[in-house]
Amino acid sequence: MKVDTVGAPRRTQRRPAATPAPPPSSSPRRAGLRRRIADNLVGHLFLAAGVLAFALFSWYPIVRGFLLSFQQVNFAEPATWVGLDNFQRLFDDPLFLTAWRNTLWFTALALVFGFAAPFVTAVVLNELRHGRAYLRMTVYLPVMLPPIVTVLLWRWFYDPGPGLFNHALGILHLPPQQWLESENLSMLSLVLVSTWANMGTTTLIYLAALQGVPGELYEAAQLDGASIRQRLWHVTIPQMRFILLITLLLQVIGTMQVFIEPFVLTGGGPNDATVTVLLLLYRYAFVYNDFGLASAMSTVLFVVLGAFAALYLRLTRSKG
Template identity: 80%
Template sequence: MAAPTLTRPRRRAATAHRPDPVPPTGRRRRRLRDNLLAYAFLAAALVCFALFSWYPIVRGLLLGFQQVTFSEPATWVGVENYRRLFDDPLFATAWQNTGYFTLLALVLGFAAPFATAVVLNEFRHARGYLRMTVYLPVMLPPIVTMLLWRWFYDPGPGLFNSALEIVHLPPQQWLESESLAMLSLVLVSTWANMGTTTLIYLAALGSVPGELYEAAELDGASVRQRLLHVTLPQMRFVLAITLLLQVLGTMQVFVEPFVLTGGGPDDATVTVLLLLYRYAFVYNDFGMASAMSTLLFLVLGAFAALYLRLTRGRD
């Protein structure tokens, strides 16, 4: 019998089965290949942006200083298009109507999604069904939405006038009245676009810590106080961003007046984009249309920069 040894048996070298280390040249080649692949994807994205976003912007800026029609070659006219714009009486009317539409949309369209989100957030059952119901108008094609609401506003057998007749109220000329036409367009726009904003508010409400509501309830805060002192402060960033996006979106309203009223009655619903459309495709003056789009871009850009600066300073 062999005597036990006091030394441990030597382990086999663990490096016997390890793969050979990659030489520095191989690592550099692999890194170069990965970088080239990343740059290739980046270059494809930059080309797409250049062709479909940056080039149209630059081209539109240049067209604002040119006289462009279908039948004649482009000629450089300088600021003549802008002078003609300011001399057009519809120019001021379009901006006034657009500002009025934006103001009405803020009063109705900004409050309605938030109130809907607060109500839906209180439901414990059928949340998915209710959210789908609220978002359903967004999934409809805009032309379908406009035709549906045109029937609602029909002065004869329309839904709204039929409802007024039931409660013994006189029928209204919704789209033919100068005082009601813009409000009617705002109702259509709010109904068609509030689904997305409502879902954003629902997601923001879900991120509010429940401990804050519990502490407020223990302190005896009412529902209104919890809304003012807990919900709104916790959602101020989301509310600020959605307010900015809504202003930028409503200032570019086009489908509603184009389909429902055509700018009438008596140019009461002519908006900036509708006038821009007339310059380009009715009057065949792309220089004026490009000048109009440039002014709209500058106004919206200045408003966005000022708004972000003010809200950033407040935060």
């Protein structure tokens, strides 16, 4: 009934006013529906393929992971509901807090280096008159390397024996450093790897945003006698405020999921100084085979990252 009510005025609108209304037969309506389906068949099927892929590989695992966090499973027998036991065990694990503390420390360091470095690089590249394309490519090049290659390359840089960095320090008559073996330096070393590997994309985003800043604003500032620093502070940064905020949030979301660097370079050491949330989650799932505990950890991470993602969506919507 509802379909009829909605469908009738539409048909009426399409037809000229003088044309008599069609008889109340359902066959033309069905034919119209069939035609509409046939016309959009390809679109629907393309959509169905995407929906199916997302459902199978994203949505279903998310829902299943959430359910697993309240279950004890062995995948051979039906799962047992255990209420909040997995979360209780998770919060009782002394490494839980260590992992969060380390992850937040990594995120903070990554913001200092990973947020500032691409911005400064983009500003410098934007000011260059020559060789900009070459340097832009050079900055972006590490992004094209597979992450594992990047990490293994840096492992050699950090080698306390024949490694590049200690060799360079030796030339400068400075003492060698335990880049990965020292509790104080290891996290910073991981941040440097991550920054080097990922700053290319952010730099290009900033560079595009910088080129969108109206030139007359700089001219006006220059006429008012503003220095380079003042132009940067009062023109560039305010004009790029939105893009800076968005990349900041994306960076927080990205860096809180750090895994490859500690997994390959330090294994969480020395003395748990680089155990991150995802590394601990990996251990729960694939070393201890405790998928309930791993799912509880991923649920906690999901809630935290979800909060940042919600903030991101809110910001992008309000801007839109």
